[in-house]
Amino acid sequence: MIRLSVPSIDESDVDAVSRVLRTGFLVQGAEVAAFEAALKPHIGTEHVVAVSNCTAALELVLRAIGVGPGDRVIVTAYSWLSTANVIALLGAEPVFVDIEPDTFNVSPQALRETLAKTFANRELARRTKAILVVHTFGQLANVAEIAAIAKEYNLPWIEDAACALGARNASGAAGSFGDAGCFSFHPRKAVTTGEGGAISTSSADMARSLRALRNHGLDPEAKTSTFVAAGQNTRMTEFQAALGVVQLGKLARINGARASGAARYGELLAKTPLTAPVVVEPGAHVYQSYVTLLPRELAPKRQELIGELRARGVETTIGTWHMPMTEYFRTRYGFAVGDFPVADDVFARALTLPLYEGLLAEQQETVVREISALL
Numbered sequence: 001m002i003r004l005s006v007p008s009i010d011e012s013d014v015d016a017v018s019r020v021l022r023t024g025f026l027v028q029g030a031e032v033a034a035f036e037a038a039l040k041p042h043i044g045t046e047h048v049v050a051v052s053n054c055t056a057a058l059e060l061v062l063r064a065i066g067v068g069p070g071d072r073v074i075v076t077a078y079s080w081l082s083t084a085n086v087i088a089l090l091g092a093e094p095v096f097v098d099i100e101p102d103t104f105n106v107s108p109q110a111l112r113e114t115l116a117k118t119f120a121n122r123e124l125a126r127r128t129k130a131i132l133v134v135h136t137f138g139q140l141a142n143v144a145e146i147a148a149i150a151k152e153y154n155l156p157w158i159e160d161a162a163c164a165l166g167a168r169n170a171s172g173a174a175g176s177f178g179d180a181g182c183f184s185f186h187p188r189k190a191v192t193t194g195e196g197g198a199i200s201t202s203s204a205d206m207a208r209s210l211r212a213l214r215n216h217g218l219d220p221e222a223k224t225s226t227f228v229a230a231g232q233n234t235r236m237t238e239f240q241a242a243l244g245v246v247q248l249g250k251l252a253r254i255n256g257a258r259a260s261g262a263a264r265y266g267e268l269l270a271k272t273p274l275t276a277p278v279v280v281e282p283g284a285h286v287y288q289s290y291v292t293l294l295p296r297e298l299a300p301k302r303q304e305l306i307g308e309l310r311a312r313g314v315e316t317t318i319g320t321w322h323m324p325m326t327e328y329f330r331t332r333y334g335f336a337v338g339d340f341p342v343a344d345d346v347f348a349r350a351l352t353l354p355l356y357e358g359l360l361a362e363q364q365e366t367v368v369r370e371i372s373a374l375l
């Protein structure tokens with residue numbers, strides 16, 4: 001089977017984990033601090049706070065900003081469910097915004113329209129607390145536009161950079177643009193700690209709050225144990241952090257291999273009816289997922305295609321989720337087809353192809369050959 005994704009694990013990773021296991025110190029200590037320090041140059045913020053996963057990272061940031069019951073958070077419509085669930089988990093309402101048809105990132109124009117409508121109503125404006133933007137599949141969203149919009153409305157904005165470690169443009173890297181950035185180290189990401197997450201921020205106050213919130217509310221800077229918040233336990237373990245440090249040492253190599261693989265797919269797909277991903281700026285996409293679009297008329301056959309490809313030894317999947325149209329959010333807020341027309345279209349047509357560091361050129365040729373044969 002040509003797998004969708006295979007993490008880049010070798011003996012150096014195994015050794016790092018074994019070394020820490022032998023010490024007997026297993027939870028948040030020197031290794032976690034080293035992992036945080038190792039992440040900083042890849043992001044460029046003054047503070048990095050490691051946590052147990054990206055979902056926890058997102059929830060902690062929203063809590064640190066003060067999002068609570070009755071509030072509203074503006075969020076892209078097309079993402080993994082964590083992005084909206086964390087808002088709902090805090091008793092707040094996700095206000096979904098449609099995406100761009102080519103990059104699948106949030107549409108700045110749709111964002112402007114949503115905010116104009118929101119701020120025309122004083123009560124809605126009062127309850128609106130933040131903008132949560134996703135760098136979808138590892139490609140930077142339009143950060144310059146989004147930063148300008150956030151500034152105009154005086155709202156904090158958060159980068160869900162779960163898939164985007166290492167993505168950059170001329171002014172910085174993913175996680176350095178907004179008030180905070182959230183990263184995932186799940187095995188489908190370029191570098192992994194098994195489960196794992198981190199938050200980047202340039203705000204010392206935010207970092208201090210996050211460090212308390214991840215550790216039962218314990219103030220990280222107080223001389224004696226002082227519990228300043230009703231915190232959770234979303235700490236990272238020492239052996240995960242040690243794995244993370246070794247993995248980070250390979251990030252450039254892994255992202256380079258993914259970029260080469262993406263370029264090769266681009267050439268191979270030119271002869272097929274599939275639409276290859278659109279990249280706005282070189283370096284701005286790290287291809288956590290290589291997501292193509294099927295011709296519109298073939299969208300109803302996508303599940304069948306995925307099944308047939310699997311039978312032929314090629315693992316593929318859909319893109320990500322149309323969150324407002326999932327059972328929970330659709331029934332809770334009464335969304336219907338047509339409310340987010342671009343997400344409707346992309347959600348129906350997206351097909352993710354295998355891409356990882358060890359994927360061979362011949363395997364990519366097989367993937368495209370099998371798809372072409374079935375189409």
Ligand SMILES: Cc1ncc(COP(=O)(O)O)c(C=O)c1O
Binds near residue numbers: 079163197
């Ligand atoms: C955009 C996005 N946000 C959040 C998450 C959640 O990350 P984690 O699995 O580390 O909680 C994911 C996971 O795939 C993701 O793709």
